[in-house]
Amino acid sequence: MPDAPPALPEAASWLADGEFDALRGRIDLRLREYLLAQRADYLRRPVLGALYDDLVEFVLRPGKRLRPMLFLLAERVFAPEEQSTHREKRDLLAPAASLELLHAFILIHDDIIDRSESRRGLPTLHRAIEGRLSSFTDRHRAGNNLALVLGDVLFALAQKSLLESSLPPAVIVRLGSLLLGCMVETGFGEAADIIYGTRDVAKVQTADIEQMYLLKTTRYTIECPLAMAAVLHGVDAAGLDALARVARPAGLAFQIQNDLLEFARFEVSDAEVPADILEGKKTLLMRTAFDLLNETDRGLLQLCFTACGPSEGTVSKARELIAKSGAVRQLGRRMDELFAQADAEIFRSGFSQTVQERLMGLIRLVRGATGGVEKARTHG
Numbered sequence: 001m002p003d004a005p006p007a008l009p010e011a012a013s014w015l016a017d018g019e020f021d022a023l024r025g026r027i028d029l030r031l032r033e034y035l036l037a038q039r040a041d042y043l044r045r046p047v048l049g050a051l052y053d054d055l056v057e058f059v060l061r062p063g064k065r066l067r068p069m070l071f072l073l074a075e076r077v078f079a080p081e082e083q084s085t086h087r088e089k090r091d092l093l094a095p096a097a098s099l100e101l102l103h104a105f106i107l108i109h110d111d112i113i114d115r116s117e118s119r120r121g122l123p124t125l126h127r128a129i130e131g132r133l134s135s136f137t138d139r140h141r142a143g144n145n146l147a148l149v150l151g152d153v154l155f156a157l158a159q160k161s162l163l164e165s166s167l168p169p170a171v172i173v174r175l176g177s178l179l180l181g182c183m184v185e186t187g188f189g190e191a192a193d194i195i196y197g198t199r200d201v202a203k204v205q206t207a208d209i210e211q212m213y214l215l216k217t218t219r220y221t222i223e224c225p226l227a228m229a230a231v232l233h234g235v236d237a238a239g240l241d242a243l244a245r246v247a248r249p250a251g252l253a254f255q256i257q258n259d260l261l262e263f264a265r266f267e268v269s270d271a272e273v274p275a276d277i278l279e280g281k282k283t284l285l286m287r288t289a290f291d292l293l294n295e296t297d298r299g300l301l302q303l304c305f306t307a308c309g310p311s312e313g314t315v316s317k318a319r320e321l322i323a324k325s326g327a328v329r330q331l332g333r334r335m336d337e338l339f340a341q342a343d344a345e346i347f348r349s350g351f352s353q354t355v356q357e358r359l360m361g362l363i364r365l366v367r368g369a370t371g372g373v374e375k376a377r378t379h380g
Contacts, residue, residue: 028094061224068096077358094165101158108151182220189216196282204282218251242349253338289327
């Protein structure tokens, strides 16, 4: 059985006791009801139903639900107090569900690209499907292909969830434009990640990696949920620009947290070696380590990822070199600076004091959303 949903901190202190967990519970319920309703609408043949059930199981695995939670909490940040009594009458769970479905779509395709074996403590979708295809000659290829198609189905269902909401049509168009714009950038960010993965670490600059993080993660994880909530309450272009200036350093810091957490997993077991390091991805952690090492050790780090494929020896050596470089501590400091920059942008935003204080609470939530980072900082 998968673990319980990871805890998110009670950063949104203006919520009533228990309301935070209740909100996440409503997201999960909406996802379940929506996905099961689509099953009844579209699926007639048992073989397709079994695949769809695999997809539903994947989406509903316990998770933080960070993106829909940010959207729903940010909606409360920007809502005038007099609107609070009417909140339950608005179909806010439809765009929230769209955000989570798009995230699941991205995870499915990411796992195939990265050749990952597990996701949230269970087999990745392509591996789960492969396991049921006992009669197929090439189960591996069929599992990948079917998972790709099911990811595309999720992309369509995410748009359908938003289009069928009871929000005003003009609002749906604005929210849909934000979502799709972020998805375009996420796709280009993924493409950059793949391209940089083929290059020597010496030829991929820090600025390139930070731009890739912005496209691949920051826009749809932090900026999009905040902007969608702001649009619901008529925040103007200047306000949306201010939100983007808050989201970008926070999103980069969030991705650094993920890098450090993956590095910390080296301490768990060989079976949980981070996919990014196995694949030789050009993360900020790897590039920072390269910059800090002496010439001899730089050459050794490069050799770890120019062999025919990663082995226990090359991965172990890469881990040793990264730890030796001091890159973990340096990136930990960089992460702190970026979260402080996000706070400073909130103060410069021009929003009311109440909105500023609540936005800072949401940034605290983002900061606490990835556990285990301190272990990486102290052991690196």
